[in-house]
Amino acid sequence: EPEVTQTPSHQVTQMGQEVILRCVPISNHLYFYWYRQILGQKVEFLVSFYNNEISEKSEIFDDQFSVERPDGSNFTLKIRSTKLEDSAMYFCARDGRGTGIGEQYFGPGTRLTVT
C-alpha cells in the first residue's frame, strides 16, 4: 500500500508556465514534506508543512514556490513560473510516526520536465 500518492506521474510544461503537483496521503497525517531530485543527483529538501503551515523551507524554496493543503486532504506544490532548472523528480513524503521526527515515507514522485 503506497504511503502517499502523487499526481501526475509525469508533467511536461513550457518555461514560464505554472505547474501544480499534488500529493494525496492515504490517511490523516499532519507532517508533510516536499523534496526534489535533479536527474542523477541527490535528494534535496524543499519544504516541511505541519498543521497547515510551513515549518521550514530551504534556500531552493524561493518565491516561485508555494505549498498548501486547500481541502484538508490534498497537499500541493505550486511553481509559479517554471524554469529549465526546475526539471526534476519531485517527491512528497509524510512522517511515519506522527511526531515530526520519524522516518519519512515517500510517494512515487512526479517527474517534471520543463522545455
Added chain:
Amino acid sequence: AQKVTQAQTEISVVEKEDVTLDCVYETRDTTYYLFWYKQPPSGELVFLIRRNSFDEQNEISGRYSWNFQKSTSSFNFTITASQVVDSAVYFCALSEQNNAGNMLTFGGGTRLMVKP
C-alpha cells in the same frame, strides 16, 4: 549545519559478495537521527532504517546490517550475500532534533551494481 557524505559514488560486486556502503555525517546537535533509503531503478525512495543518536547498537535485518559509530560519525550499511535485486542507489540521510521542520539531509548516494 548538517552534512552527509557518501564517498563511494559507485560500487560493483558479483552476486553473493558482501558489500559495505559508507556514510559519514556532520552535525552540531547532540540528538539526531540517521536513515538509509534505497532507490531502485524504478525511482521510488524506499525507507530501510532509522537510528537515534543515543542508540549505538548495531542492527541486523536479514541480509542487511548497520554499524553506527558515534566516535567516527559513521553509519555504514552492509549487505551480506548480495543479490541482483539489491542493485539500486542507496542514500544515507540525517535529521536533527532541534530542526523545526525535520528536514532530511541526504548524502550524494552510492550506486550499487550487483552482477550475476
